[in-house]
Amino acid sequence: MAMMALRRTTEMVLGSSWGVRYLALRALSNPPAGPASLAVTRACVVPLGTESLPRLVHTTTRFRTEDISVMTSSVFARSRVYSSSISSKGEGDDDDEGSHSDFATQYKAKGDQLSVNDVIDTDVSKNKVFVYMKGVPEAPQCGFSNMVCRILDAYEVEYGSRNVLEDPEIRQGIKDYTQWPTIPQVFMDGEFVGGCDILMEMHKSGELEDALK
Amino acid sequence: MAMATTAEKGFIGPVARNIAAKVSQAFACDVLEVENQSHHHAGHTGNPTGAADAETHFKLKIVSSAFEGKKLIERHRMVNELLKEELDTSVHALTMDLKPPPKH
Numbered sequence: 001m002a003m004m005a006l007r008r009t010t011e012m013v014l015g016s017s018w019g020v021r022y023l024a025l026r027a028l029s030n031p032p033a034g035p036a037s038l039a040v041t042r043a044c045v046v047p048l049g050t051e052s053l054p055r056l057v058h059t060t061t062r063f064r065t066e067d068i069s070v071m072t073s074s075v076f077a078r079s080r081v082y083s084s085s086i087s088s089k090g091e092g093d094d095d096d097e098g099s100h101s102d103f104a105t106q107y108k109a110k111g112d113q114l115s116v117n118d119v120i121d122t123d124v125s126k127n128k129v130f131v132y133m134k135g136v137p138e139a140p141q142c143g144f145s146n147m148v149c150r151i152l153d154a155y156e157v158e159y160g161s162r163n164v165l166e167d168p169e170i171r172q173g174i175k176d177y178t179q180w181p182t183i184p185q186v187f188m189d190g191e192f193v194g195g196c197d198i199l200m201e202m203h204k205s206g207e208l209e210d211a212l213k
Numbered sequence: 214m215a216m217a218t219t220a221e222k223g224f225i226g227p228v229a230r231n232i233a234a235k236v237s238q239a240f241a242c243d244v245l246e247v248e249n250q251s252h253h254h255a256g257h258t259g260n261p262t263g264a265a266d267a268e269t270h271f272k273l274k275i276v277s278s279a280f281e282g283k284k285l286i287e288r289h290r291m292v293n294e295l296l297k298e299e300l301d302t303s304v305h306a307l308t309m310d311l312k313p314p315p316k317h
Contacts, residue, residue: 142257144306181293181300182307194286197309201285 116173124187129159129212132174133184136163144196145184151203157212188212223249228268228303232296236275239295243314244276250308259305269305281313 114122124130129152135141137149137159152159164171164183174185178192186193188211193199202208219237221229225247233247250270255263260270273292280288288311293300300307 143254144308179290181297192286194289198285198289 116169117177119170120174120177123160123162124190124192127160127187128189129157130187131159131161131184132164132170133161134163134165137161141165142183144182147196148184148186148199151199151208154203155209155212219244220246221248222246222272223252224266224268225249226266226268228299229271232271232273232299232304235295236273236292240275240277240279240291242275242277244274246272246274248272248274250306254306268303270308271304271306272308272310274310276312276314278313280311283313285311 131137131145131148131152133140133142133145133148135145137153140146140149149161162170164174171183174183175181178185180192180195182195184195186195186199193202193211199208202211219233219242221233226249229247229249233245236242236247237245248271249268250272251260251267252263252265254260254270255267260267275292279291283291289309292307292309292311296304296307
């Protein structure tokens with residue numbers, strides 16, 4: 001197994017389930033001329049506080065070195081990477097098939113960067129509820145983002161989130177996408193719902209309960 | 214039109230006055246309240262220094278027939294559009310309570 005320096009370059013959503021997103025990390029092998037392929041043998045994520053076995057398991061997904069190579073959860077505060085083992089393989093072992101077919105529709109080969117809008121489209125279409133916020137649900141860095149999370153938590157609904165403070169492109173991109181000037185921004189069933197005030201109003205009026213059914 | 218109730222809470226500086234002026238020009242308001250909540254957010258982004266005269270976080274309460282028949286998100290968009298310049302520059306957060314006049 002070769003040592004690898006991992007560097008996060010572009011956030012790309014490869015898939016998601018019950019609110020946990022997978023991010024793609026570009027793995028830089030060290031030395032760069034090393035392995036011809038990388039295999040992510042396992043990347044499991046379980047929500048914090050869950051003692052059961054991980055329900056999400058990706059096994060032996062192989063990518064070419066130049067491809068997006070490693071999956072992990074972006075929401076470290078919310079989940080922990082249960083097990084992740086990365087091994088490198090020699091040139092001859094590689095079947096050179098490129099990305100696992102699971103990801104083919106969402107991720108294309110190198111040089112084809114996903115635009116910010118594509119990332120947002122994927123976020124909001126793959127999650128019933130998705131929040132663009134400051135901080136993470138367990139540690140929001142803004143009172144309004146905190147309020148949104150606490151309201152959603154009251155309904156025990158699973159939701160995905162993206163921390164705009166970590167990503168200036170998304171921070172501006174989401175404002176352009178919705179033509180809405182402030183963060184947080186809440187989406188339900190792929191549709192922009194509003195910010196903190198609107199979610200609170202929906203909560204008070206009972207509309208939110210219906211929307212989350 | 215009913216007489217507008219206008220109220221100001223907290224430190225009211227040029228930004229708050231400008232918001233109030235713009236809103237009252239754009240909408241026939243039965244109620245217009247501008248509250249400066251910046252002091253609640255001292256030390257946060259948008260109001261890092263926590264200066265007493267900061268004008269970064271506002272609460273806006275408007276009762277206006279302009280909101281009649283409009284969904285909540287549309288009401289917010291009307292105000293966001295009106296205050297675009299402020300939101301793009303000095304105003305970091307704007308909490309809104311926007312309602313049409315109650316029906317009797």
